[in-house]
Structures are given as C-alpha cells and as structure tokens.
Amino acid sequence: MDRREADLLIYNSSEVATLAQPHGRPHLGAEMSDAGILPRGAVAVAGGRIAAIGSLEEVRETVIVGPRTRLLDAQERLVTPGLVDAHTHLVFGGSRESEFIQKVVEGLSYEQIVERGGGVPVTVAQTRETRFEDLLQRARVVLRRMLWNGATTVEAKSGYALDTAGELKLLEVIRRLDLDGPVECVPTFFGTHDIPVEYALRRDEYLRLVVEEMIPAVARGGLAQFCDSGTAYPADRTAALYAAAQSHGLGIKVHADEFSSVGGAETAARWNAISAEHCIHSSAAGIEAMASSAVIAVLLPAVPLVHRLPGPADARRFIARGVAVAFGTDFNPSCLVESMQLVMALGCCTMHMSPAESLTAATINAAHAVGRADRVGSLEVGKQADLVVWQVSSHVQLMERLGGNLVSSVIKKGRVCTVFEG
Numbered sequence: 001m002d003r004r005e006a007d008l009l010i011y012n013s014s015e016v017a018t019l020a021q022p023h024g025r026p027h028l029g030a031e032m033s034d035a036g037i038l039p040r041g042a043v044a045v046a047g048g049r050i051a052a053i054g055s056l057e058e059v060r061e062t063v064i065v066g067p068r069t070r071l072l073d074a075q076e077r078l079v080t081p082g083l084v085d086a087h088t089h090l091v092f093g094g095s096r097e098s099e100f101i102q103k104v105v106e107g108l109s110y111e112q113i114v115e116r117g118g119g120v121p122v123t124v125a126q127t128r129e130t131r132f133e134d135l136l137q138r139a140r141v142v143l144r145r146m147l148w149n150g151a152t153t154v155e156a157k158s159g160y161a162l163d164t165a166g167e168l169k170l171l172e173v174i175r176r177l178d179l180d181g182p183v184e185c186v187p188t189f190f191g192t193h194d195i196p197v198e199y200a201l202r203r204d205e206y207l208r209l210v211v212e213e214m215i216p217a218v219a220r221g222g223l224a225q226f227c228d229s230g231t232a233y234p235a236d237r238t239a240a241l242y243a244a245a246q247s248h249g250l251g252i253k254v255h256a257d258e259f260s261s262v263g264g265a266e267t268a269a270r271w272n273a274i275s276a277e278h279c280i281h282s283s284a285a286g287i288e289a290m291a292s293s294a295v296i297a298v299l300l301p302a303v304p305l306v307h308r309l310p311g312p313a314d315a316r317r318f319i320a321r322g323v324a325v326a327f328g329t330d331f332n333p334s335c336l337v338e339s340m341q342l343v344m345a346l347g348c349c350t351m352h353m354s355p356a357e358s359l360t361a362a363t364i365n366a367a368h369a370v371g372r373a374d375r376v377g378s379l380e381v382g383k384q385a386d387l388v389v390w391q392v393s394s395h396v397q398l399m400e401r402l403g404g405n406l407v408s409s410v411i412k413k414g415r416v417c418t419v420f421e422g
Helices: 029-033 056-062 097-104 110-115 120-128 132-148 164-180 203-220 239-247 264-270 284-293 303-307 315-320 340-351 355-361 364-369 395-399
Strands: 008-011 015-017 037-039 042-046 049-054 070-073 078-081 083-085 151-157 184-192 226-229 251-256 275-278 296-299 325-327 387-390 407-412 415-419
Touching: 008 056, 029 315, 029 355, 042 056, 049 056, 078 083, 078 395, 083 340, 083 364, 097 110, 120 164, 132 151, 132 164, 132 407, 132 415, 151 364, 164 184, 164 203, 184 203, 203 239, 226 239, 239 251, 251 264, 264 275, 264 284, 284 315, 296 315, 296 364, 303 340, 315 325, 315 340, 325 340, 325 355, 325 364, 340 355, 340 395, 355 364, 355 395
Parallel strands: 008 070, 015 078, 083 151, 151 184, 184 226, 226 251, 251 275, 275 296, 296 325
Antiparallel strands: 008 042, 015 037, 042 049, 078 387, 387 407, 407 415
C-alpha cells in the first residue's frame, strides 16, 4: 500500500489515551476503566483524519514525514481524543444572575426559585426578544471557551423559545455554529422543555402544537438529529411526542428523573432512546431497563452543586449494571459550566469514578450518546483527527485538579486550533 505524507505528526508524548472501541459500542462496566493507554505514543494525521497511531517508529513506517508535515512535540505530555460534551442548552438570551444570588445567599433550591416565578419561563421571555445575530454571537463565544477547555464536539438543545418560529430560530443558530466551526455541534429539538406561559391552561393544545407543527417543521428543515423531552408532561402523555419524532427520523433523548423518580429511565428504555439524561433519582428498575435497552446514561456532575440538589447521580449503580455512562456540562442560564475538565474531575471526586472511567465518559461514551462515535471520541485510524494535548503527563493528573485549564493544544479535524503554554 502506498504511504501517504502526513499533514501533522504528534510525537514525544508521555501517554496517548486512545479510548479505542474494538467492539463498536459504548464502553460498559469494567471496560470503562480501560482508556487504551499507549505509553510514549505518536499520532499521524492526513486529510483531517488519523492516518497512523502507535510508537513513533511504527507511525513512521506507515506514513511519510515530509517537508510539509507539521511537527507537534507533545513534550512528554498526555494526548487524548477531543472531549465530547453530551448535554448543553447552548443558545439562549438574557441572564438569570438574580437566581444565583437566591441560591447562594438565600439558600433557595431550583424548585423554590421556579415557585417564585424564576426558571425557564424567564429565559424564554428573554430569548424570544433576542435577535438571531445576538444569539449566534453569544453562543459562539461560549463555544470558543469550551474549545479552549478541550471540547471539540458539543450537543446543543433548543427549548428556550417554545413557539414554532422561535424554536426553528434556535436550531438555525445551532446549524450556523456547526457550519462555522471549529466545534462540531449536534442539534437536539427540545420543544417540551417547559410549558410556555400562554399555554399554561392549555397544556394539551401545546403538546399538539409540538407534535403536529414543530416536529414536522424541524424535520423538513433538517434542523435536528434528536428530540428531547423532559418533565413538562408525565410519561403517559408523551407517547405521541416520541412517536412523531421517530416517524420524522429523529432519535430520542429523555430528561430523566432529575428532581424525583418519575419513570424517566423506564420511558427512555421503552422508546429505545439513545440516552436518558440527569438520572439523579432513577429507580433500580429503570436502570435495569436502560441496561436491557442499551440506553446511555448522560450524567451531569455539576448540576447538583449549582442547583442545590441531592445527588449526584450514583454512577457506580449504572456502571455495575452495565449501563454506559457519559458526561455533559448541562451548560444553561442557571448552570454556566463550560469546562468538561471540571466535569471529569467532579466525576471522580463526587461520583467515585476512576480517572479512566471519567475520561471514557467524556470521550467515547459521550460520542455514542450524541450519535457521532463513528467519527469522534476515540483515536483510531480513519476517524476524525480531534485531539487534545494536555499540560500533564498522565490521565490521572488530568483529573486531580478542580479549576484552571490544563490544555496545551487542541486539534479539530487535523487543524491545530489553539495552543497554550504553561
């Protein structure tokens, strides 16, 4: 076979965490503890994809390192796949900073703040008044910071307009962000994030609007890959929603059991959802159902901290039952967490996950949770060259620090996007 000249060669690493998936599915159980560590590994990139991985000698035998090859000395540092943030509410207008004061000074829970007239409806009103370009620019700045923190793929939900034109606008913003890059955005329609105030006494009518107008419009425009649903409607009322989503080619996600056990995990399993998300209060029966249906648990370690919720989700229960665990930031107006580094560290410190399990949850399992594991989430020949070089020498050291930014370089589709020294 003809050897191809590499565009980029990353060499002189301490560890390359490949997260390779020979089975082609998410890592389950004990597999989550295997990060595929390659000591002193090298990675060659050509045409935006991984062309070779192994020892420097093995890589040089596979590709040509020529005059046009960019050399990136990892300086005996850790190299991993680009991080995948599997759950965000990226696009919205306005601010809910007053609620932060209510939480940290008055000690109110998120549910108490909602009872006082705060929460999602406040952001819905603000978002409806925000111009497309302003929404775009604001989300673009957030994505840049996420990239600086090592995230190269980000799931993004709508859900802060709750009317047809507004939800389509939010999804158009997400599509524009994805086209502009470099961060890859995976769009999710979330029209039942809440009940809009104008439908407070017409809940059935709003659900019909979502099913009969919003979902078909989203599908016609090719604006979403998934449809999410939360607790705005009880599980026995959402069958029409999930059926409509599936009939229009959208995958299913479920906001499950965040504030109490309401059968969210069971619903996700019943509808063969790709993921159930939050899962703080999921029942043992729900976890068993998820395992049987191969539903991924997208856990959000930062949420209990910022919302003063009991928790976090018991990751060990999911892992023990063979449910794949993935991570997300849950970036939203009341959870302004942009760092998957922080999320991984919290996975270790508050969920009792090992460093390798946390890294798995933020890479290959998160990639499966957003339907992109065929291209991102692990370092394997032929996949997109999404990588991070870190200012530490091991994946264990990466998890030890809560706060700060340990990124040295971020590479997306073979292009070096950011370089930091320290």
